Amino acid sequence: MSPDSSNGGGGKARRDDAVEDASSWEQPLSELREQQRLIRRPNLQDPGYIRQRANAKLWVRERLTTLLDKDSFAEVGSVTGKPVYDEKTGELKSFTPANCVTGFGRINGRKVFVTADDFSVRGGHADGGIQMKAPYGEILARKARVPLIRLLDGSSGGGSVATYLTIGATYIPGMAGLGKSMDAMSVVPVASALLGPVVGLAAAKAVIGHFSVMVKGLSQLFAAGPRVVKQATFEDLSKEALGGWEIHAQNGTVDNVATSERDAFRQIATFLSYLPSSIFALPPVTTSADPATRREEQLLSIIPRRRARPYDVRRLVRLVVDTNGPVEDPSSSSFFEIGGTWGRCIVTGFARLAGRPVGVLTSDCLVNGGAIDALGSQKSARFVTLCDHFGYGLPLLNLVDLPGFAVGSVAERAATIRHGASAMSALYNATVPIYTVIIRRAFGVAGGVFADPEDGAGTRVAWPSGDWGSLPLEGGIEAAYKRQLDAAGSAEAREKLMADLLEKFESVRSPMKTAHKFGVEEIIDPRDTRPLTCEWVTHVYEHVLPQRLTWRQGRFGLDGKPSTGRGYRL
Template sequence: MPSDPSKTRKGEDDGSSWAHPLEELKAQQRVIRAPNLEDPGYIRQKANNKLWVRERIAALLDLDSFVEVGSVTGKPAVDDKGDLVSFTPANSVTGFGRVRGRKVFVTADDFSVRGGHADGGIGVKAPYGETLALRYRVPLIRLLDGSSGGGSVALYLTLGATYIPTLAGLGRSMDAMGVVPVVSALLGPVVGLAAAKAAIGHFSVMVKGLSQLFAAGPPVVKQATFENLSKEALGGWEIHATNGTVDNVATSELDAFLQIRAFLSYLPSSIFEMPPVSTSSDSPDRREEGLISIIPRRRARTYDIRVLIDMVVDKDGNPYSEKSSFFEIGATWGRSIVAGFARLNGRPVGILTSDCMMNGGAIDALGSQKTAKFVTLCNHFGLPILNLVDQPGFAIGSIAERNATIRHGASAMAALYQATTPIYTVIIRRAFGVAGGAFADPDDGFGNRVAWPSGDWGSLPLEGGIEAAYKRQLDATSSPEEREKLMNELLAKFEEVRSPLKTAHKFGVEEIIDPRDTRPLACEVGGTFAPFG
């Protein structure tokens, strides 16, 4: 047998076995799987400080777990003797692999081949992979770089005609989303079809300074709108990681892969399985003394909600961080709302709450969108939600009205009300107005709910409510000093009925608990939250 299978010529075997065709296959695979250091596309990829497509797959998946599908898809070139001279692979590498031992399917763009356009490979390859993920009921991971198989005008010349655009397999993406987790890493300029794929999924992460997202790139934009923009100015992370198009931001490609691995660790492989339970070394009976004082007695003061979360959830079980099991999703957008996955006694749960350091915690249009998306995600994959309520109400003012806050807020309210996954509600401080009611009472009167002694609720916050209810009396005072005096008298009168104990006396809140008991109570019945032990 020749020492170099890539130089095997036709007709050199005796026809008694399939050794020669197998060697021909292996020769092509070896050429495809080794980078061509002289290829302009590969040189450009490295010049831009980007990993090659197969380096990405190796970094993402468990060691040696990748099993390729379509390994010799592409265009081989042979000389007149039948020797393999070169091989231009398809610009999509697909196959099965494992993430933390669980099977997944990966579709990865190779930007070094025609920038990922459809005329650089076989257009059906990536959609076929998404169909396999759906049929095998395994998570789908997309590594996006370029147009992800979208077209370019150069294809018109190859075909000899133009064509009516199709969805190019996006229907398969939507089918997959209904059954398995679908995640995307944006690893370069993500344009057109790839941009749509990034938005059609359960989780997406882009790399700061390396990736951008847009419906059309700068040259097309300049022609259409006369805007002369760089890729970063048009669709960098500061745009799309703050408007909610992309969930998270990574500092590097490897960081993006770590975030994807962490995200998937909390979810089942499909809707037909239960979320994965792990063994935790953190006692479910742990009582954190810091919880008794984390909410300030002065109601206008702020506190760090993420510190509070870390004190309640498991200390371990997060592959991305050793700080706690809390893995935040969407930290850079809709910032009045804090959402993410965590573990309680080893069981994955969703965490939903507000950040009082951002506009006082009032929920705005983006916060509403974030809430609806996250609650729908947890409900779809069967993750219970620990709902820590400190909600002063919907954002108000002219900007809030122009941003259609109440319309987006209605979607968040509907997502909470329609969720069938267990929601354990803990009112830790405020619950005011329609938004406060939606969060504090998502099941419309029949949910699992407790409150801390710091609870403060009503149709309106007292200060603003008194201004509205007693406007005539306040305006009739003779001086600012008299007005302030009357205001203080009214506040003192209402303070007597403000205590959450008064509400509990009338069964307006089911139970008031010691904040230090929040973790033991939340862990008590595992994944089917119940408020009492």
């Protein structure tokens, strides 16, 4: 029986229907492809595109190509926007896309989600955007449990008074998706690159994340732009004077500074390489060619015998952590510093030990003598919270050389002890494993908290250069023996009495005396620091971190949203 005659000729009719159906969908598919073609190719005559080029900025899709692995971008909302058709022919004349491009992609083979502002469309304002497109992307990132990257340029869909005329009314401002941003950072790493003027809603997004980087000479950040500021405060300021990198890289609003857009993308890729894709996974472990047993001779002499002399703490860190080249070459080291331009008395960053990511917390004796000030306290609290949050916790290598809190009128006006309490609270409440090495000083309340962050229950060792107490001897003697020193009679006599007192106390200052009373658990050869920390971190990754899985699952629902209604601590 022929197909045409089967079932009363129905076979031929069905085949014809199939051919007709296939051809009937070609037209809408062709229209879809044409709209995508218009959106994905820059209009060289468009004023917005010309302005981007004039300011030496990459176009939004060039940014995506530069950031992501080749051909890995899978767009979400590819034809979101406003098409314009010829009234007579019905043909597509032009297409104004939404000023936010979103989608999945990969960085070094690892899946991420990107929301990227297109400043060439209405300067990134709300009247050039499509409501909820960017927040939807943040929901997708959280549910997919992949890192979220924001490329900020403009207001990221924030308010514009022109919108009032479009909708015919004013409105009470809402959260504008910021709740979704906070939900996202509770579950996945969130990194932002500031690639132009970042204002209003975009400025809020820049700080609702785990890492942010500005580009020198290209990006600015402010709650409101120069024209609004002039109306409100009568200050006539340029964008750079109001919110340039030199302001926000020093006050802690952003973490790092880049020399170019490409450098910003490199820093984001590096930052993410230390973190898991979400809090439900362990940080990524790599193979390290640097032997875990390496004993670095330079560590034996890096701390000067004269206590008042400074040293390079970043070099010390590089001598301990993994490196893929000469230990003296910063570019070979696995240490990636975060926040190097602000709170500079404290040094924070990520590194690897035996291929395993760790957070690094220490102080810089070249700034404030290492005393922790208000910004250093804020920096410490933020970093410890970050390490405590991700993966089942990012283990923390804590290298202590802390003379205490900064003192004096400037420190008091800056509310140093108030901010210091935040750092103390973050360390005390952290559940992440911490390996503490007292490399030199640990004085006062601040020294006590940093030198014993787990309240007697942590892993702690000291170097022979350890020097600790309720107060540094020099200042403490001045306070304790003030009456005798003042009664010395002459400057020479006072100086001799001070020298005699210092010599008397020197006999009890040795860390060996503390070790005899088990006031410090172990004093180690500085050259053993790397082998010991590598052994510790290997044990932590194999036996400690996996046990935190049950706790994570109990705190978060299946969709990755905090079951308690509380998210990441900013």
